[in-house]
Amino acid sequence: MKQARGSRLLVLGWHNVEGTWCFPADRGAGLRGLARQLRVLKRLTTVVPLGAALCDLAAGRPLPPRATAITFDDGYRDNLTLAAPLLREWGLPATCFLVPGLLDRTARAWWEELASAVANARAREITWRGRTYLVRTPAERGAAAGALSAALKGLDRADRDAAVDELTGLLEPTQDYRVEEHFMDWDEARRLRDSMEIGSHSLHHAILSRESDEQQLTDLATARSQLQERLDVDAPVLAYPNGTTADYTAGTVSAARRAGHSHAVTTLRGFNEAHTPRYEVRRTVMSPERGLTDLRKLLRDAVRRDGVGR
Incomplete structure (x- = not known):
């Protein structure tokens, strides 16, 4: 054709x-x-x-x-x-x-939820799966959010949701994300x-x-x-x-x-x-x-x- x-x-x-x-x-x-x-x-x-x-x-x-x-x-x-x-x-x-x-x-906008937790973190650094992420400055928070998001994309949905919960606990954000x-x-x-x-x-x-x-x-x-x-x-x-x-x-x-x-x-x-x-x-x-x-x-x-x- x-x-x-x-x-x-x-x-x-x-x-x-x-x-x-x-x-x-x-x-x-x-x-x-x-x-x-x-x-x-x-x-x-x-x-x-x-x-x-x-x-x-x-x-x-x-x-x-x-x-x-x-x-x-x-x-x-x-x-x-x-x-x-x-x-x-x-x-x-x-x-x-x-x-x-x-x-x-019924679904989580996990990428926004994670980015919100990083942006509003009380913690200044976290260690997750053997890697340390600094979250003290806007530049560090941006880099951490990008790296964590990339890592979570390699997981299935159940493991990703569990990982977001785990990371949110480590980051201790000052506010919760709502879809x-x-x-x-x-x-x-x-x-x-x-x-x-x-x-x-x-x-x-x-x-x-x-x-x-x-x-x-x-x-x-x-x-x-x-x-x-x-x-x-x-x-x-x-x-x-x-x-x-x-x-x-x-x-x-x-x-x-x-x-x-x-x-x-x-x-x-x-x-x-x-x-x-x-x-x-x-x-x-x-x-x-x-x-x-x-x-x-x-x-x-x-x-x-x-x-x-x-």
């Missing part, structure tokens, strides 16, 4: 808009940066709905020049309160990948549905490759079923939590397919073409507070590939 000119898709992914414990930023920087990013995408690319574009790509149908899809992960509340109004203002489609366990408070501090609930997700397509980001935001094949299938099938029943959406597209090659396996791909997903997106950078595997869609993660810095090279590559004509 000959690929039509313009049949390339750039998928971009954001998480939060404004700063959080895990993704700190100056107040207002995220909203200003995202507004600049969306304005430039509107002017220089053709923003397309992700699900339809992936189906067109897989079928060999041409996409518009410099086709770009916008996505958000996890269900941060400011996707509803800040991102959605910007998308409506610019008339841009987007997809939000939601975690049912976060919506109903409602940053994340939407089901009522807010229903409101978001009016502004964005809905996809699945798994049931509990487990790193899927760390779970058994049976657990993965149960997780993905349950997550999609809950999104369908409670939001009246099909949720055909899945986003793998974390999304690197270490975070999904052939068993994950099989589970995604058996759960009824038509495609799954990763966090592997690059453009998508007709031959891109349907369950390994390339996606570039963005930081809103960086404004246009992260977009410049991507857009230069898009123009070089698809030409300057519209």
